[in-house]
Amino acid sequence: MSSFERVLVVEDEGPIRRALEINLVARGYEVLLAPTGEDALRLAAASHPDVVLLDLGLPGIDGVEVIGGLRGWTNVPIIVVSARDAEPEKVRALDAGADDYVTKPFGMDELLARLRAALRRSTTDEGEEAVVSTESFTIDLADKRVTVGDEHVHLTPTEWRLLEVLVRNRGRLVSQKQLLQEVWGPAYHDETNYLRVYVGNLRRKLEPVPSQPRHLRTEPGMGYRFVVD
Ligand code: CA
Numbered sequence: 001m002s003s004f005e006r007v008l009v010v011e012d013e014g015p016i017r018r019a020l021e022i023n024l025v026a027r028g029y030e031v032l033l034a035p036t037g038e039d040a041l042r043l044a045a046a047s048h049p050d051v052v053l054l055d056l057g058l059p060g061i062d063g064v065e066v067i068g069g070l071r072g073w074t075n076v077p078i079i080v081v082s083a084r085d086a087e088p089e090k091v092r093a094l095d096a097g098a099d100d101y102v103t104k105p106f107g108m109d110e111l112l113a114r115l116r117a118a119l120r121r122s123t124t125d126e127g128e129e130a131v132v133s134t135e136s137f138t139i140d141l142a143d144k145r146v147t148v149g150d151e152h153v154h155l156t157p158t159e160w161r162l163l164e165v166l167v168r169n170r171g172r173l174v175s176q177k178q179l180l181q182e183v184w185g186p187a188y189h190d191e192t193n194y195l196r197v198y199v200g201n202l203r204r205k206l207e208p209v210p211s212q213p214r215h216l217r218t219e220p221g222m223g224y225r226f227v228v229d
Pocket of ligand 1: 011012013055056057058
């Protein structure tokens with residue numbers, strides 16, 4: 001049974017907290033409310049939510065510290081909610097272990113879609129299917145093969161590793177730092193120009209319209225996201 005999934009809402013602004021509560025309850029979620037980071041950590045430990053919606057700007061301990069506290073013991077999906085102009089903060093949140101983010105002011109539909117996607121990823125077995133197909137290309141993670149139609153596409157080892165990390169995290173935002181560390185190594189975490197070059201190569205080889213990528217998407221200033229459709 002997937003009904004009554006439990007959402008922990010961490011938000012210090014009363015009206016936003018209430019709006020989230022009303023919308024989530026109306027869609028059959030069980031909602032836990034925390035106005036501070038301290039409350040969030042206490043409630044999470046006591047009630048084991050299925051997903052956490054976390055405002056980053058909180059009084060007392062801030063959102064990034066809450067992520068650190070949660071990641072000490074749980075892999076619960078964490079979706080960060082933060083202001084549009086707070087990019088460094090969002091990057092810190094992703095690096096601390098957040099799974100995704102939504103920008104304030106958010107549309108309720110977008111937020112609910114992100115929530116469903118996060119819950120789906122945590123309940124399906126982290127997508128260990130070996131073959132992932134989009135409308136235009138197919139990736140076989142076991143055989144390390146990429147095909148467009150029936151044509152095998154040659155990728156360099158670096159292009160393959162980059163694609164592999166994105167596909168294994170499909171649907172999920174992967175931060176620039178995480179990609180650089182996983183593909184090039186820990187010393188390369190600031191070399192974001194590498195990402196632009198290699199993602200550009202992958203798009204030219206795989207995307208039907210490389211200048212308007214459908215599957216290998218850029219989240220400006222943040223990272224990249226592979227989406228099947
Ligand atoms: Ca706030």
